[in-house]
Amino acid sequence: MxxxxxxxxxxxxxxxxxxxxxxxxKEFVDFVFSLLKLPVGAVVKLITAETMNGSIGRLYQSVEHISASYLLPNKNRADLLQPKVLHPDARELLLLQGKGQGGQVPESGSGAGAAAGSPPDKFKLYTCAGYCATAAMEAKAACPQCKQSMATEVELVLPSAAPPQGQAASSSSSGDEERSGYVKGLVxxxxxxxxxxxxxxxxxxxxxxxxxxxxxxxxxxxxxxxxxxxxxxxxxxxxxxxxxxxxxxxxxxxxxx
Structure with a gap:
């Protein structure tokens, strides 16, 4: 941060x-509104399971501690414990960035999970070197068309990050600021x-x-x-x-x- x-x-x-x-x-309102887009797993990771009321914290710890031998071989517990946030740049969540180091979740059932309070990971997409009309959420996937590894990261652009149809993109910082987040500035x-x-x-x-x-x-x-x-x-x-x-x-x- x-x-x-x-x-x-x-x-x-x-x-x-x-x-x-x-x-x-605008900055504070964008931040509190952006909390609604956090996946449940990202919320637990940010505030730590031990401090949560209710049962979600215990559910998180169950996934964290269960032995890898009980998980399907094509499933990664990090998908549940470290869910990615669908933001092109996550500017609205800057207040929550930098907490911890975002360590990887071990695949053994040792119980040493993600670093408490680590920031949510940004959602990424990958394509193959030939830029076929396919995309994957993991760099390990193989392109169904050319069979090459899909390891080339491509930019994810959400509709809210693009200028309105028929309107040229503004090069000014104020224009960029007005298009980011959720509410209008100067209010x-x-x-x-x-x-x-x-x-x-x-x-x-x-x-x-x-x-x-x-x-x-x-x-x-x-x-x-x-x-x-x-x-x-x-x-x-x-x-x-x-x-x-x-x-x-x-x-x-x-x-x-």
Missing amino acids: GSTKISLKLLVDTKSKKVLFAEAG TYMVTDGLEVTPMSAISSITLINKFSVGKDVELAEKYACVGMDEGLGLLRAALRSDTVLSDVFLAKKNVK
């Missing part, structure tokens, strides 16, 4: 230690404690403040937070088990000022 950081402005009730909402830009978004995302407006923020304040003694204050890799993982973990995600991540840890 490097030094990637996203700034948030939080409206906090200092008495109840709760976040009412955050004012966020401020309101993200509630439970990760409801709407465009920010004076009416919506006042309505939410009034609804929260009715019948309560509240003391509201603006605070600022930086979202990096640790906070990104915290948001993913909290989103799976809590309705007060922003409060859990930014007020439990003293990283607001």
Whole structure:
């Protein structure tokens, strides 16, 4: 991830230690939206099976520990434990990159699985040296047409990464930024404690403040937070088990000022 950081402005009730909402830009909204595209196995790998509520963590560990002698010879446990993410460049997931080294899953049933918290692998496609009209997800496959090894990586372009039909691709960085992710830039978004995302407006923020304040003694204050890799993982973990995600991540840890 490097030094990637996203700034948030939080409206906090200092008495109840709760976040009412955050004012966020495109980068943060793209990140939280991108969490919906993570395969279940990638989620468990990122936040580690031991810290997960429910049964998915135990299911992950079962696959991790089962002896290779029980697996079909043409199956690789890494397909379940290290699923690839269908992103052309995974820019929206940069906050989750660089955690661990992404070690390979051993084929013996020794129980030493993928490195905890390693980033999800990017989805790749391969073709043969003759560029026949075929593609494979593994470089070991043989081309059904020319029988050569399909080891030449080809670029995977999703529709969202391409310019609209009939519109020339823009060479400007702002144009590239506007085509990446999910939401438009130059807009401020309101993200509630439970990760409801709407465009920010004076009416919506006042309505939410009034609804929260009715019948309560509240003391509201603006605070600022930086979202990096640790906070990104915290948001993913909290989103799976809590309705007060922003409060859990930014007020439990003293990283607001």
